[in-house]
Amino acid sequence: MLYYQPKFCLKTNRITGVETLIRLYDEELGFVPPDVFIPFAEESNLIIDIGQWVLEEATRQVKVWRDAFDTTITVAINMPSKQLIQPDFLTVFEQALEKSGASPDAIEIEITERMLIDENADVLMKLEHLQHIGVKIAIDDFGTGYSCLSYLQHLPVDVLKIDRCFTEALKPGRQTIVSSTIELGHSLQLHVVAEGIETLEQLNLLKSLGCDVGQGYYLSRPQPAEEIAMLLTQVTMNDV
Numbered sequence: 001m002l003y004y005q006p007k008f009c010l011k012t013n014r015i016t017g018v019e020t021l022i023r024l025y026d027e028e029l030g031f032v033p034p035d036v037f038i039p040f041a042e043e044s045n046l047i048i049d050i051g052q053w054v055l056e057e058a059t060r061q062v063k064v065w066r067d068a069f070d071t072t073i074t075v076a077i078n079m080p081s082k083q084l085i086q087p088d089f090l091t092v093f094e095q096a097l098e099k100s101g102a103s104p105d106a107i108e109i110e111i112t113e114r115m116l117i118d119e120n121a122d123v124l125m126k127l128e129h130l131q132h133i134g135v136k137i138a139i140d141d142f143g144t145g146y147s148c149l150s151y152l153q154h155l156p157v158d159v160l161k162i163d164r165c166f167t168e169a170l171k172p173g174r175q176t177i178v179s180s181t182i183e184l185g186h187s188l189q190l191h192v193v194a195e196g197i198e199t200l201e202q203l204n205l206l207k208s209l210g211c212d213v214g215q216g217y218y219l220s221r222p223q224p225a226e227e228i229a230m231l232l233t234q235v236t237m238n239d240v
Contacts, residue, residue, distance in 0.1 A: 001022075001023050001024075001025065001224070002020050002021070002022060002023070002054065002057055002058065002061070002224075002225070003020075003021045003022075003023050003222035003223060003224055004018035004019065004020060004021070004061075004075070004222060004223060004224075004225060004228050005018060005019045005021060005215055005220065005221070005222040005223075006018050006215065006219065006220040006223075006228065006231060007019065007076070007193060007213050007214070007215040008213065008214055008215070008219055008220075009212065009213055010203075010206060010207045010211055010212060010213060010214050011207075011212075015073060015231060015232060016072075016073065016074065016213055017073055017074035017075065017076060017108065017213075018073065018074075018075055018076065018228060019075075019076040019078075019110070019215065020054060020058050020075060020076065020077050020078070021034070021222045022034060022038070022050065022054065023222075024037050042080065042082065045082065047080045047082055047083065048080070048082055048083050048086065051079065051080050051082075051083035052083070052092060052096075054077060055077060055092070055093065055096045056096045056099065056100070058075045058077050058107075059075070059096045059097055059099075059100035059102040059106075059107060060099075060100040060102070061075065061225050062074070062075040062100075062102055062106045062107070063100045063101050063102040063106070064225075065228070065229065065232060066102075066103075066106060068229070068232075069229075069232045069233070071232060072105075072106075073106070073232070074105070074106050074107065074108050074136065075106060075107060075108065076108040076109075076110050076138060077107065077108070077109055077110065078110045078140065079109050079110060079111055081111075081112075081115050084111070084115070084123055084126065085120070085122065085123060089126060090126055090129060090130075093130070103134070104130075104133045104134035104135045105134040105135070105136070107135045107136070108135070108136040108137075108138055108158075108159065109127070109130060109135060109136070109137050109138065110138045110139075110140040110161065111127070111137065111138070111139065111140065112139070112140055112141060113139055113141065113142060124155070124156065127155075127156040128156045130156075131156045131158065136158040136159055137156050137157050137158050137159070138157070138158065138159035138160070138161055138193070139157055139159070139160055139161060140161045141161065141163040142160045142161055142162055142163060142181065152184075152188065153188050157190060158190060158191060159190060159191045159192070159193055160181065160184075160185040160190050160191070160192050160193070161193045161194075161195055162178060162181055162182075162192065162193065162194045162195065162211075163195070163196070164195050164196025164216070165196075166178050166181070167194050167195060167196040167197055167198075167202055167206075167216070168196055168198065168202075170201075170202050170205050170206070171201070171205075172201075172205065175205060175209060178194070178205075178206070178209060178211075179209050182209050182210055182211050186210070191212050191213065192211050192212050192213070193211075193212065193213040193214070193215065194206050194211050194213070194214045194215075194216075195214075195215050195216060196215075196216045197214045197215065197216030197217075197218045197219055198216050198217050198218050199218055200218065202216075202218070203218060203219070
């Protein structure tokens with residue numbers, strides 16, 4: 001099943017989007033942690049089928065939310081590298097959009113630094129095509145990979161996501177990395193998202209540093225689709 005973690009604009013406090021998170025429930029085992037079943041899925045190539053299901057379900061759901069609440073909410077999907085390199089990936093992606101009726105600008109694809117830095121020409125071509133039709137491309141866990149900044153400006157990227165390890169360490173006087181990442185992103189005309197916000201102190205510091213969007217347990221835990229619908233009827237994160 002899919003759960004969704006809300007992302008909030010740190011200027012307006014409004015929900016701007018959600019990130020999709022896979023949950024696996026077994027009648028005997030209960031909820032199986034992602035760090036248990038995802039590696040198995042990747043090794044067995046089931047991750048491709050799972051990824052296609054996530055894409056179809058997420059595009060369908062964001063279309064429902066947009067129509068029901070007259071909102072521009074977006075849905076972020078973590079894209080497995082094995083799915084992205086499939087020869088028919090673009091066809092499958094566009095078929096999911098067509099089937100759901102979702103607008104491309106409702107979708108954000110999250111990829112890792114390593115996937116971009118490997119500089120696979122085919123992958124870059126696919127990402128450039130998605131960006132061209134309106135899909136947003138986000139670098140997830142930014143700062144934990146190679147972080148080769150010299151060519152970041154040449155990549156098809158719209159969003160930088162600050163990894164939770166930097167957010168968790170964010171305290172007054174220890175914000176150099178986060179501050180520099182936000183400044184870098186803004187200098188490249190990119191949106192900056194901080195994940196892993198777990199305290200009011202972290203939230204206030206990120207606001208003061210000019211971070212655009214935040215997500216984390218302090219703001220909202222991942223929730224099923226029907227709970228997100230209830231949140232969309234509320235005004236701001238202060239109401240959550």
